[in-house]
Amino acid sequence: MELIIKEGGARLDKALADLTELSRSQANEEIKKGTVLVNGKAAKAKYAVKVGDVISYQVPEEEILEYKAEDIPLDIIYEDEDVAVVNKPQGMVVHPSAGHPSGTLVNALMYHVKDLSSINGVVRPGIVHRIDKDTSGLLMIAKNDTAHNALAAELKDKKSLRKYIAIVHGNLPNDRGMIEAPIGRSEKDRKKQAVTAKGKEAVTRFQVLERFGDYTLVELTLETGRTHQIRVHMAYIGHPVAGDPAYGPRKTLKGEGQFLHAQTLGFTHPSTGEEMAFTAPAPAIFQEILEKLRQKN
Secondary structure, three states: OEEEOOOOOOEHHHHHHHHOOOOHHHHHHHHHHOOEEEOOEEOOOOOEOOOOOEEEEOOOOOOOOOOOOOOOOOEEEEEOOOEEEEEEOOOOOOOOOOOOOOOOHHHHHHHHOOOOOOOOOOOOOOEOOOOOOOOEEEEEEEOOHHHHHHHHHHHHOOOOEEEEEEEEEOOOOOOEEEEEOOEEEOOOOOOOEEEOOOOEOOEEEEEEEEEOOOEEEEEEEEOOOOOOHHHHHHHHOOOOEOOOOOOOOOOOOOOOOOOEEEEEEEEEOOOOOOEEEEEOOOOHHHHHHHHHHHHHO
């Protein structure tokens, strides 16, 4: 892969991390291995890149993983021949990756659900949409390719119902509203998303459920499904999700990650055409914190 530097001054390792999917430490490792060249020659990590420099590096080969069914407890809310609805616990990754080869929702699905759609290959069998590792709640699972195509099309057409509840910082000035701001990869931190003019359309509706002074319980409805959409949008309007390690403040509610739960999921059944809707209670830690906030007010 070749990259042309458009803005000089940064160290080589930082420039490489900013322009690729590599972390800075990974970029450093690649530079040490000699797989990174500047204008055809090896350079050190501290080299200050110049405008017009051509950086070339060998894209690391993806680790080939063997995905296995694992007997992990799974809360299956609904299941038939075409679809399943599961309540993903907080802390569980949706599908395997180099950093998470096991213990994921997919590993559990392979054990508990006999058939899964093959559209997303062996990495994400049955997975129509995702939620973050530390976000809990409902996900629809496709058990065959026909169902998968129908559910994915409904998501794309913004016809599916996806409602979340979240505890956010501060006291929102309005009881309800709509956040319409494009989301894309952050130019400052490649591992984060941000509201940016170069991003894709993103729309989130919110409604206040309870107010606690320093915190607010809100219901959020997704009209689009961008990566980290709710977390980015709420931070953008100055009310980040409590417990969010990436987009929120350090001083926040203590939990196991962001207080965000996919509570309601609705879709049209791909075979029967029936309108289906499901709800799942928030995790115990979420409910405990809510009770503590209520007792203070």
